[in-house]
Amino acid sequence: MLPLTSGHALVVEDNPATREWLISCVQAAFPELSILRASNVAEGRQLIASCAIDLALIDLGLPDGSGIDLIKALA
Numbered sequence: 001m002l003p004l005t006s007g008h009a010l011v012v013e014d015n016p017a018t019r020e021w022l023i024s025c026v027q028a029a030f031p032e033l034s035i036l037r038a039s040n041v042a043e044g045r046q047l048i049a050s051c052a053i054d055l056a057l058i059d060l061g062l063p064d065g066s067g068i069d070l071i072k073a074l075a
Contacts, residue, residue, distance in 0.1 A: 007054035048074060
């Protein structure tokens with residue numbers, strides 16, 4: 001696997017404690033990535049539209065819709 005040298009990771013999770021845990025895992029594994037965070041589909045869509053995402057961790061069950069819609073938007 002080639003290391004990521006720079007870029008953005010997106011973490012979309014509505015539970016604040018779980019979101020922070022996932023962010024800490026991404027930071028530990030990929031310290032060079034800037035981590036964007038969202039708590040729902042609407043916030044995730046805004047972040048996807050604003051920059052290129054290299055890595056995404058997305059909760060499928062979000063309060064305002066399905067994380068699958070965000071995965072489709074990334075594809």
